[in-house]
Amino acid sequence: MSNKKQNILIIGAGLCGSLLALRLGQRGYNVTVFEMRPDLRTTDISAGRSINLAFSDRGIKAMKLVGIEDKVKELCIPMNGRMLHxxxxxxxxSNYSGKDYEFINSISRGELNGLLLTEAEKHDNxxxxxxKKCKSVDFEKTTALFQDYITKDEFVEDADCIIATDGAGSALRKSYYLAKKFLxxxxxxxxxxxxxxxxxxxxKTGDYKTYKNALHIWPRSSFMLIALPNLDGSFTVTLFLSYDEGEYNFNNLxxxxxxxxFFQKEFPDALEIMPNLVDDFFENPTAALGTVKCSPWHYKGNTLLMGDAAHAIVPFYGQGMNASFEDVVEFDKALDQHLDNWEQIFKAYEKNRKKDTDAIADLAIDNFHEMKGHVVNPIFQEKRKIEMALEKEFPKExxxxxxxxxxxxxxxxxxAMLTGRAQDKAILNMLTDGIISSQDDLKSLLEKVKVxxxxxxxxxxxxxx
Amino acid sequence: MSNKKQNILIIGAGLCGSLLALRLGQRGYNVTVFEMRPDLRTTDISAGRSINLAFSDRGIKAMKLVGIEDKVKELCIPMNGRMLHxxxxxxxxSNYSGKDYEFINSISRGELNGLLLTEAEKHDNxxxxxxKKCKSVDFEKTTALFQDYITKDEFVEDADCIIATDGAGSALRKSYYLAKKFLxxxxxxxxxxxxxxxxxxxxKTGDYKTYKNALHIWPRSSFMLIALPNLDGSFTVTLFLSYDEGEYNFNNLxxxxxxxxFFQKEFPDALEIMPNLVDDFFENPTAALGTVKCSPWHYKGNTLLMGDAAHAIVPFYGQGMNASFEDVVEFDKALDQHLDNWEQIFKAYEKNRKKDTDAIADLAIDNFHEMKGHVVNPIFQEKRKIEMALEKEFPKExxxxxxxxxxxxxxxxxxAMLTGRAQDKAILNMLTDGIISSQDDLKSLLEKVKVxxxxxxxxxxxxxx
Structure with a gap:
């Protein structure tokens, strides 16, 4: 398929949409992006939204694809492990890995998004x-209806294909659902x-109030607090709490x-360094934690869902952004296959990709339970010890x-999910049955775990x- | 909670709604039911819809609750097993169980629904x-908007509580989804x-063209045909086939x-007794197979989803109707708990019930793969042989x-799902590993399977x- 004359309309210039625009621009397509919010490089729109995120190897792979790895690295704060309180x-x-070179990063959503927009706009195409807010998509005509926030005018755009990267509340996904034109x-x-x-x-001197290079966790079994560092010396702190269960919950606080x-009782060391707690608590919204899955992602060769629009996940594996960036890497691979038309490209992409985004959605739910219960179960601690030792001793195996x-x-x-879950089950069961212990010779441990x-x-x- | 003055509005007089109306009538509530279709006792509305269904012990338990077991039995045709072609x-x-007294029944949807309506209407209340078609429900005001099919007039009904048994396309569920008033x-x-x-x-003499007392299956691995008997000597035959995959599919037939x-090649013995195949095939619609899950089922004490409206499932376990009838049994138990108000009743009902309807939804999907692949895997056949022998020898164990x-x-x-799946896994793995065989002594087999x-x-x- 010759791409020179192809006009691609992208709905949403968030992390996924701006990376996609950059990549498709690099590939020579004519790319038009409409974003409902103002330009975040010139307007502060971060209030109450997740302002930093965990950025790791799948995301880095995507940055390498578009050649901006070095620029992104400047925005990163390495977090070598979880600091449990x-x-x-x-x-x-508790390090994330037994291998020194494996760590995750805290990164500013706004800075990264701004960089991607700037890089994308360097391409004339x-x-x-x-x-410009998308109101709906006519996926049979390959047109999208937008409204300008300022003038309130509505207008219709058409394209050779439309890719919606407009997040968990995607207008295209809503159009798929409401139209009832296909299953x-x-x-x-x-x-x-x-x-x-x-x-x-x-x-006051601009320093970090607690250890900078970790993801801090206050695990309390049925709820938790976490904190990730920002480049300006602050941390973004997030409270995960039930709406209506337990002694303290969002409904009764x-x-x-x-x-x-509540903080005095549960997070006294955190409370000490957050004199601004009460203001933050009552100024910032309480947001929901949801998982979205759907299928098909595409309608013929006309329209495609990507990123959170196709698969929104809960944040507990720190993989939401990384998964969306990986979408672009995988979509790029489908483009490399030189398929004949958009329908074939979209179909190949979804067939290859959906099993993986379904898996990370389920893994993210698992990890919520693991994170908040972190210190409770001694056998889980013993497993972690064994795995760290195995990773250190046998980094390739x-x-x-x-x-x-x-x-x-x-x-x-x-x-990763299938192997990882089986490994967890193997180690936990062998520990419970007394077949292995963290004192064992590592070579024999590795063998037993593998078998x-x-x-x-x-x-x-x-x-x- | 005194129920004498409680007005209950039921949306939908299908199998679940009419049984619920009967039971709540028996309990003394003032029950009003609105059904979008005409009265099926006086109008033929069966065309293209599932006209017979599998009816088994969970359904029978519900009939006992309302005291019409004997009347229902007259409508039943016992099916002792699967007749594989x-x-x-x-x-x-292949019998359904090693126990002679365990069998399922084929029953006419229309006859059974008609009986339930007649029994319900015997109650003055x-x-x-x-x-009268429900268009939407205002779950905050506990009112429902209806439209009369004949006059086209719209009208609003209110009640102390509204229970929607309006099937997979439920208007109440749609109102929950679209209103976005709660998660x-x-x-x-x-x-x-x-x-x-x-x-x-x-x-021509009104007899059955094939064996009456079985559920007939033509399993073909990636598709299948089934047939259930009707009282009039006919069978309702259902083809389950991919929309777009395989040599023959719904899109290319x-x-x-x-x-x-296609039938000559795959189902020659069936084709012989269905000279009406082509007419049926092109007159009857192709319908979709979907699973619906949702939560919460209720909004405060105002409204509740029940039956397919709360949990539509695919038909492969023959449990759709039985599960909906069991809903009424379980709801009746919640009423017996003498809770203070509808919100407590609805909450207790959902808390107890949802785990089970989630499970039957997943089991029904499993069984599709098992049914269509029925004859393919010798180890599955060996498992079935062992289980039949165990059921026969140890009916209580x-x-x-x-x-x-x-x-x-x-x-x-x-x-049932947790135990059943673990049993399946135990037997299949022990067979594969040569630890057991169908020739073993049954007492020792039972012990090994249990352990x-x-x-x-x-x-x-x-x-x-």
Whole structure:
């Protein structure tokens, strides 16, 4: 398919849309992007939204594809592990991997998005328009209806194909659902938990108030607080809490006194460095935690969903942005296959990709339970110890589920999930049965874990699971 | 809560709604039912819809609750097993259970629905109105908007509470989704297969053209044909086939010649007794196979979803109607708990019930793959042989997954799924590993299966699965 004359309309210039625009611009397509918000490089629109994110190897792979890895690195703060905080304020650093070179990064959503927009706009064949909200998509005519936020005027745009990267509330996805023109499988699943963003401000001299190079976690079994560093010396702090269960919840934390009492009791060391707690708590919104899956992502060769529009996930694996960036890498591979038309490209892309985005959605839910219950179960701690030792001793032969998901960008999420879950099951069961312990010789441990993992996978295959 | 003055509005007088109306009428509530279709006792509206259904122990339990078991039994045709048909027309009867007294029934949807309506209307406090379609529900005001099919007039009804039993396309569920007033988790999942109803007509003397007391299956691995008997000597035949994959599919079976060729090749013995094939095929619609799940089912104490409106499932376990009838049994239990208000009743009902309707939805998908692949895998056949022998020899100690789901109405679907799947996995793995065979002593087989099943369940518990 000759691409020189192809006009591609992208709905949404968030992280996924701006990266896609950049890549398609590099490939020579005529790319037009419409974004509902103002240009975030010139307007502050961050209030209450997730202002920093975990950025790791799958995301980095995408930055390499478009050649801006070095520029992105300047925005990154490495986080080598989880810094766990108990109720007495004791801390314990748990590295993400037994391999020194494996770590994740904290990155500013706004800075990264701005960089991607600027890089995309360097291409004459890419144009980006702000304050234009997509109201609906006519996927049979390949046209989209927009409204200008400022003039309120409505206008219709057409293109050779439309790719919607307009996030969890996607207008294209809504059009698929409401039109009932084809069988559209769709799910939205909410946790009974919400989240609220808070902050640790920098010290007066601009320094970090707590250890910079970690993702801080206050795991409290049925709820948790986390904190990620920003380049300006602050941390973005997020409280994950039930809406209506437990002694304290979002529905009953209604006064400054109750909020302070809750933090005093559960997160005293955090409270000490957040004099701004009450203001943050009552100024910032409480947001929902949802998973969206759907299929098909495309309608013929006309329209395609990508990023959160196709697969929004909960944030607990730090993979939301990385998965969306990986979408662009995988879409680029489909383009490389020189297929004849957009329908073939979209079909090949979805067939290859959907199993992986389904998997990371499920893994992200798993990890919520693992993170908030982090310190509770001694057998989980013992497993972690064994896995760290195996990763350190056998860096090429062993990777934990977390490492497979986070640091093995050439293993798909689904394969990471299957192998990772089987490994977890193997180790936990052998520990419980006294077949292994963290004192064992590492070579023999590795062998036992590999054999048992393979046996579990084989048993599942035989049972057709 | 005194129920004498409570006005309950039921939307939909299908199988679930009419049983619910009967039961709530028996309990003394003022019940008003609105149904969008005409009265099926006086109008033929069956065309193209599923006209007979599998009816089994969970459904029978509900009929006992309302005291009409004997009347329903007159409508039943027992089916003792699956009659499998191979491509050469050879048949093989595989009983549903090793226990003689365990069988399922074929029953006419229309006859059963008519009986339930008639029984409900015997109560002065129950009134049923036909040709009134629900357009939307205001769940904050507890009112529903209806349109009369004949006069086209719209009118609003209010009640103390509204229960929607209006099926997979529920107006209340749509109102929950569209209003966005609370976090509503929702999924609709379509298979890439559709179904079409066909028929074997009776012989000229009114007899059955093939064996009456079985559910006939022509399993062909990637598609299948099934047939269930009707009281009039006919069978309702259903073709389950991919929309777009395989040599023959619903999208490419576009001419009488192709349809006949397909049946000649795949179902020759069926084709012999269906001279009406081509007419049926092109007159009857192709329908979709979808699963619907959602949560919450209720909004405060105002409104509640029940039956297919809350949990539509694919038909492969023959449990759709049975699950909806069981809903009424479980709702009746919640009413027995003498809770203070509708919100408590609805909450208790959903908390107890949802895990089970989620499970039967997943089991029904599993069973599609099992049914269409029925004859393919020798190890599955060996498993079935062992389970039949165990059920026969130890009727109180062993029930297969199928029996747990179908004949053990006092075991919830979720428990049946967990135990049944672990049993399947235990037997399949021990067969593959040569640890057991169908020649073994039954007492020792039972012991080994029980021990291995428990070990599988325990391993999953340890791994937090």
């Amino acid at each position: 108990d109720k007495d304020g004791n801390t314990f650093l 890419v144009s980006i328009h702000f304050n 559209f499988s769709f799910s939205q699943d909410y946790l009974s938990y919400g989240y609220k963003e808070l902050s640790f401000l920098p010290t 209604t006064t400054p006194e109750l909020v302070t009492e 062993y990777s934990s589920k977390y490492s497979l998901v986070t640091f093995n960008e050439n293993v798909g999420y689904r394969q 048992e993992t393979e046996a579990i996978l084989e048993d599942d295959r035989i049972a057709g699971l | 191979d491509k050469d027309g050879n048949t093989f009867l 129950v009134s049923i109105h036909f040709n 509503f988790s929702f999924s609709q999942d379509y298979l890439s297969y559709g179904y079409k109803e066909l028929s074997f007509l009776p012989t 576009t001419t009488p010649e192709l349809v006949t060729e 062993y029930s297969s997954k199928y029996s747990l789901v179908t004949f053990n109405e006092n075991v919830g679907y979720r428990q 291995e099943t428990e070990a599988i369940l325990e391993d999953d518990r340890i791994a937090g699965l």
